[in-house]
Amino acid sequence: MTHLNAPAQGSPDLSMRIEYWRAYPALSSPDVRHYGQPVALVVATTFEQARAAANLVDVEYAGAPGCYDFAACQDQTYAPDALIYGAIPPDTSVGDFDAGFDSAPVRIDVRYSTPYELSQPMEPHACLVVPHGEDLIVHVSTQIVDAARSSIVRTLLIDPERIHIITPYVGGGFGSKLRIHAETILAALAARALRRPVKVALTRQQMFHLTGLRPTSSQRVRLGAQRDGRLVAIAHEVTMHTNPRSDFIEPTAATTRSLYAAPNRLTSHRLTPLDLPRGEDVRAPGEAPGMLVVESAMDELADALGMDPVELRIRNEPTVDPEQGLPFSDRQLVDCLREGARRFGWERRPATPASVREGQWLVGYGMAAGIRGHIQVPTTAQVRLAADGTAVVQTDMTDIGTGTYTVLTQVAADGLGLPPDQVRVELGRSEYPVSMGSGGSWGAANSSTAVHRACQALREKLVAAARNDVRSALHGLDPAGAKFSDGIVSIDGVSEALSEIVARNYPDGVAADGQTPAMRDDPNYADYSIHTYGAHFAEVGVDADTAEIRLRRMLGVFSVGRVLNAKTARSQLIGGMIWGAGAALEEDAVVDLRSGAFVTRDLAQYLVPVHADIPEVDAVVLDGYDGKANVLGAKGLGELGICGAGAAVANAVFNATGVRVRDFPITLEKVLPGLPPLDD
Amino acid sequence: MRSFTYERATDAQAAVAAVSRPGAKFISGGTNLLDLMKLDIEQPGHLVDISRLPLRDIEELPDGGLRIGAQATNSDVAADPRVRTRYPVLSQALVSGASGQLRNKASTGGNLLQRTRCPYFYDTAAGCNKRNPGSGCSAIGGFNRIHAILGASDSCIATHPSDMAVAMTALQARIELLDADQSVRRVVITDFYRLPGETPHIETVLRPGEMITSVVLPPPPPGRQLYRKVRDRASYEFALVSVAAIVSAGQETIDEARVAFGGVAHQPWRSVEAEAALTGRPATMATYRAAAEAAMRDAVGQGHNDFKIELAKRTLCRTLAQLAWGAEEAR
């Protein structure tokens, strides 16, 4: 199949606020927009045949000039005219930044750059489409079931009832599976045309051009401070690459708006169109590159002031959200900083950069603060109790290796007073109640809240039924005091088995729905600034001769409201911290400026940390409960671990060597020229 | 995926006979060849599997050297007590390469013949004289951070990725070859590899059909040995620059030195210039610096890899200093 015979497809509706639901046509035009774009799909009965046949396809391209060089194309930069994710203003300004900055006795004015980065989950993007009459059964690795269905429906121009998504286990996603890509549409088109099952899986190399990437960015940060460290002006101005036909904006400067107090403030996002694959969400979109840079710049300020970096941050702790003026729902950043400093032994930090040497190693400590907005999106779930007293939870929520099955089992077991083995969680099917899946760290908290609500509704139904049922021991008792525990419902010392109430009143079982509203329908999200926080600490060794940087230990202390599961939370946070370390030191998708091709196109060339790079890493979560966020008091944490983690590593490199690298990642050639000469 | 036929050789003589048909190739561990076949870079029509040939032994030689069978795995060689005590530089080089799983599979012969990691060599859509003679070199003027600073040509600036071969170069290993006509010859490793010149697709002096049967390590040269690999991450990563050094020093001066670099050229790079600058000189940093300058006198960067020149110098100096201090592995 090529553009010559591919069926007509819907085109993306760019006015849709959230892009994951848009149409994503493939092979729809002879125009190639970027290197690596599919030009043909070859289907065969075996994998080997398909590969062999694909090798025989000879493509002739008519060349045309392209813009691939971010630095060289800066003259095309423009201001976006839409809100980021349909919600976040690209630019904000408070007070008079210029005047404030000019008046500040201590000023930092620095420009940093961050590279193209990719999600690259271990499990590649893959889709199997099985036709069933007019219907298509779509087994696809996706983070949002409803979005996958919508995109297929809008692309294939097919009745939504005909598309059935099945994705009980997704594998990793990290943002790259929020929306579907060519693999899904090509499999669906081919399965429909051939009336046979068709599977399309991307190779690792293909993933580098076809599954989205984090935009490269250039970020200017200006910090103006009093000599005591108090900030009078903060500006964070970001330029990133985008696609000439449809903007993707990472909210890189957005959390800077809520981080530190300062009367004069400025943030902006600008876009430079390049003929490269389009930017998409990559784990912690915005905060990952943004906090990396802002928290590095704060370290520069601390250095300029001769002040302890922890102290500098504490001194600039705001009492209300510094841009919106809203109260914080639950802000424990200072606690994170203090607890982290204590546990890490921060007082042993070398006060002077490049002053500690242990044998071959220049040793340095670094720290950074972390912040991330908590997001609430509409989520529904259904909980059904069978007559035997077992519960089934259904939602089209996904488990991308994050432990959704585990967490929802706990929440439902808790909510109904059942042992966990009496609860079954069913996820990842388009027949189930709609959620926004896994993404933006919203999955666990949002779906847990919906499940909790469904359980609450079920409890009310059951207690009401028992109370009105003369056969029940609970007949006529006050339902307000009802307790659900170990499969027993009790009121004032009188009890009855949950299963008996269900069996008697609902022989076919009973279900209830639970919902989590969108932020705009929940007043708390207009009345409070709701975030999660962290403090990162890192120790690195830098080889005094070769500039090889090796992480020695890392600690993160976090405040995330209530933790739903200590083990899955810790694993997310540690994974995020490692991600941050990789972003600081290794990850870099390099573009060949002549062709627009990503050259570092496999995991041997695009480096991410391996075990040997990651020594002792610890994540500590402060006790907490954020009742403004939701009834469970839980907030998202999947991406928080990244926010600021890389900056702690980068700042440790500075502390070790006195070399400040403002072009990420910090590879050894950038540090080498600043190292001391070889000693005798 | 292209179709190919496969046979398992029963003895070395049969293997070389089998591989002399056009388009045929040996396969040992397959850790390099299979990857390249999947990517359509290598396109053999016939594979002769030599992995089960009885060439796995590491044999003591009367002169005090060792003969390593071509099928001895990288893990086995690295762990061999004789190698570890008499040729520590080789053991260190081996364990610094790839991963445990790969080393269990990778053979000595295959390691010597592994191909470059130049990203354009891996991209069948890019011009590459090594993969497709006459199609140009995309690395020149492209992304060339990992490329050569010594011995490169206008046709190719690739590096040889092996760690093992760098140590073997310092040890002046001899490679034993069996030809299709059943004749046997021995080539010193420094004569085995070729610089790219105008024919970067021809990487060694191996004749078509010739098989590596073993590698002979001469008796260990006097002095201490050290392999130092500099890389972007702590493990599972090829060398940006590596140094294999063997230094024998008396009270006053260095009696004898062997120096080989990895990651800097189309072949493991023995630096006779550095060796000469060390021999007979005092074991001081000034001497090491002079040796490093001598080693890199003709080095040329390609842009992204300019840093390798300074990095190679510093790595050599540090390695030599460590040897002098007697720190086998100060890391």
Ligand SMILES: Cc1cc2nc3c(=O)[nH]c(=O)nc-3n(C[C@H](O)[C@H](O)[C@H](O)COP(=O)(O)OP(=O)(O)OC[C@H]3O[C@@H](n4cnc5c(N)ncnc54)[C@H](O)[C@@H]3O)c2cc1C
């Ligand atoms: C992820 C990864 C990381 C790696 N990292 C490193 C590293 O850090 N350092 C390093 O040095 N190496 C590294 N390697 C490379 C590895 O060492 C080689 O792939 C391995 O040594 C090749 O051995 P093999 O037996 O598998 O060769 P094969 O793949 O079987 O063969 C390679 C080539 O040698 C030829 N051949 C094999 N045996 C003979 C013989 N006896 N006579 C003639 N021709 C022969 C084959 O025809 C083929 O052309 C890495 C490899 C991978 C996949």
Ligand code: SF4
């Ligand atoms: S350096 Fe050699 S291997 Fe790389 S593109 Fe050029 S010719 Fe090919």
